[in-house]
Amino acid sequence: MHITEIMRGHSPTFSFEFFPPKTLHAAETLYQTIRDLESYMPDFVSVTYGAGGSTRELTHDLVERIQHTTKLDPIPHLTCVCHKEEEIDAILLRYAKSVIGNILALGGDRPSGMAYDKSRESFQHAIDLVKFVRLFNESGVHPDRRGFGIGVAGFPEGHPATPNRLVEMDHFKAKVDAGADYIVTQLFFDNRDFFDFRERCGLAGVHIPIIAGIMPITSITGLKRMAELAGGARFPAKLLRALQPCQNDPDMVRHVGIQYALEQCHDLLTNDVAGIHFYTLNQSGATRMIFDSLGIPRNRNLQASNV
Numbered sequence: 001m002h003i004t005e006i007m008r009g010h011s012p013t014f015s016f017e018f019f020p021p022k023t024l025h026a027a028e029t030l031y032q033t034i035r036d037l038e039s040y041m042p043d044f045v046s047v048t049y050g051a052g053g054s055t056r057e058l059t060h061d062l063v064e065r066i067q068h069t070t071k072l073d074p075i076p077h078l079t080c081v082c083h084k085e086e087e088i089d090a091i092l093l094r095y096a097k098s099v100i101g102n103i104l105a106l107g108g109d110r111p112s113g114m115a116y117d118k119s120r121e122s123f124q125h126a127i128d129l130v131k132f133v134r135l136f137n138e139s140g141v142h143p144d145r146r147g148f149g150i151g152v153a154g155f156p157e158g159h160p161a162t163p164n165r166l167v168e169m170d171h172f173k174a175k176v177d178a179g180a181d182y183i184v185t186q187l188f189f190d191n192r193d194f195f196d197f198r199e200r201c202g203l204a205g206v207h208i209p210i211i212a213g214i215m216p217i218t219s220i221t222g223l224k225r226m227a228e229l230a231g232g233a234r235f236p237a238k239l240l241r242a243l244q245p246c247q248n249d250p251d252m253v254r255h256v257g258i259q260y261a262l263e264q265c266h267d268l269l270t271n272d273v274a275g276i277h278f279y280t281l282n283q284s285g286a287t288r289m290i291f292d293s294l295g296i297p298r299n300r301n302l303q304a305s306n307v
């Protein structure tokens, strides 16, 4: 379903993010996670995209498997990194044939373990991908006459590659104006960063829905990995203070992490967030606990459509 309809039907939206599994065992675990979360009927689920090679095929396969074997609405991520125009065109064609409604268009993380020269890329920035998807949409190949709904990434704490925040907002606004329909943010642990970003977007004339990215911390290892992956992410003293006494107690760490994310969600919902996107790390437990604690009924979308 096109994101415009998703947003119109439900506000705030709830959505989950998965990454494609690399082994058969991980694939089965993920499929179980998807089944566990399916009964919550999120408004969409998104699937991340690797920097190259076989993992990319896994994304396409997982997106199609979700589309064809579940009731969920998958949104594939697509990145500029290591892609030529013909390749992106072929992927869009494949997704259009599978009636995938939306694409999240991203710059993409640098590939690790190989020499990489960004200046040789066909798509330098996410804006180029947004424009390309827009052109594809105009070709009329997609079964929805509007084509793909297009999402872009937002960074409430700022993106590390552009330290000048005014210039960063200019780039961001240009990306949105090129044809984006919605924004999903990088994870953040201090809601003030999100509210401030939302306000700055409004001041810059960016008025499309902004979906907040939330990642419940479930282990100290996970926290450290996130600090590495989401480079520059701020970990507020309030969160670290709560985690410090229970560092050696995995159950307590998980409890504290989930409670913290729950508080963030309550605050976001009170302040009219357009949607909450959970970085699930392919596990359903923490997300289910948060959903249940927020009092969101299972199958709410099915209930709504039966009214």
Ligand SMILES: Cc1cc2nc3c(=O)[nH]c(=O)nc-3n(C[C@H](O)[C@H](O)[C@H](O)COP(=O)(O)OP(=O)(O)OC[C@H]3O[C@@H](n4cnc5c(N)ncnc54)[C@H](O)[C@@H]3O)c2cc1C
Pocket: 047, 048, 049, 050, 051, 077, 078, 079, 105, 106, 107, 108, 109, 110, 124, 125, 126, 127, 152, 153, 154, 159, 160, 161, 162, 167, 168, 171, 172, 175, 184, 185, 186, 187, 213
């Ligand atoms: C919700 C979300 C999902 C993600 N999913 C994935 C994924 O599946 N796979 C993956 O590899 N990565 C993913 N990422 C990470 C993301 O690709 C990287 O953080 C990337 O560095 C930035 O992506 P972007 O789309 O914002 O890129 P861009 O919009 O291209 O921005 C990247 C940097 O370039 C700057 N910039 C933009 N335009 C210009 C210009 N004209 N001149 C100079 N500088 C410019 C921006 O200010 C910014 O600093 C995700 C991030 C988020 C928030």
